[in-house]
Amino acid sequence: MEQNLPFNVDSLLVFSKVVECRSLSKAAQLLGMPKSTVSRKLTKLEEDLGAKLLRKNTHQISVTDLGERVYSHSMKILAEANGIRALVEGGKQEPQGGLRVAIPTFIGIDYAARVGVTFLSNFPKSQLDIRLVDYLAHPIKDGYDVVFGIGPLRDSTLIARKLFTLDCFLCASTDFLAQLPEPLTTPSQLNHLPFIDCDFLGSPHKLQLARGRRRVEISPLVRARANNFQICKQYILEGLGVGIMPRQIICSGELQQGTILPVLPDWSPESVEVHMIYPFQLSFSNLISAFYKIAQQIITENSERP
Incomplete structure (x- = not known):
């Protein structure tokens, strides 16, 4: 060899x-x-x-x-x-120092809080400043060490490490589905129903759904919009419309309890890749590596917990 x-x-x-x-x-x-x-x-x-x-x-x-x-x-x-x-x-020295992090609002307070608590508990010599933001933050221009972002990376001075993919699905409350005049069997029916928009992809007027290689585009009637999954989940639970939720976070408990049900399970919205982005010069920071591992750990725990 x-x-x-x-x-x-x-x-x-x-x-x-x-x-x-x-x-x-x-x-x-x-x-x-x-x-x-x-x-x-x-x-x-x-x-x-x-x-x-x-x-x-x-x-x-x-x-x-x-x-x-x-x-x-x-x-x-x-x-x-x-x-x-x-x-x-990391084996030579315990991660220590301050870390300033921007996390998009749509990912949610619960996830950000669990990441923060776990990180600070595991690394007592660290300090953490998490900000929930409703815009695409830039680590250098906006003064952060780390930002969570979606979409392609266009700045060669930055490093992007994929954290997780949000596999999203269409859903509605049991009460909402029960009061419909007929079952939902085709994507075109969604064009005539109230829709809850989570606004994490820039509020497109059209929504693309996929079933295998087939793609369809719908134009739902937006009844409510928020840039936070928890708010949209509450709208859905109250029977205000059909919405899109990620499988790994936010509503795993409601799925198990049956208060939220998948809609058109054969059709899937676009998945969302979330990256952790930081300046190139911090590539070897064991503090950032430790935070990355915790962020991945919490999304895994969120996926597995009832």
């Missing part, structure tokens, strides 16, 4: 930053090294691999097809390397 890698892992970091920035100068600035060093490491990486990864001219940098594939793999390698370093650092 070959023991020596044909390239330096540090060169992958340089290559990845150049791909994200499409600029040697910007990548060099982010990495805190001279532009000449960035260029030299890129040349060495291509020589070691025996393949062209980038096309450079005086105006721009483009990535070859092979370079795109190498970039995809390099991100996984770097994530593992970061994890190893955080693990080693």
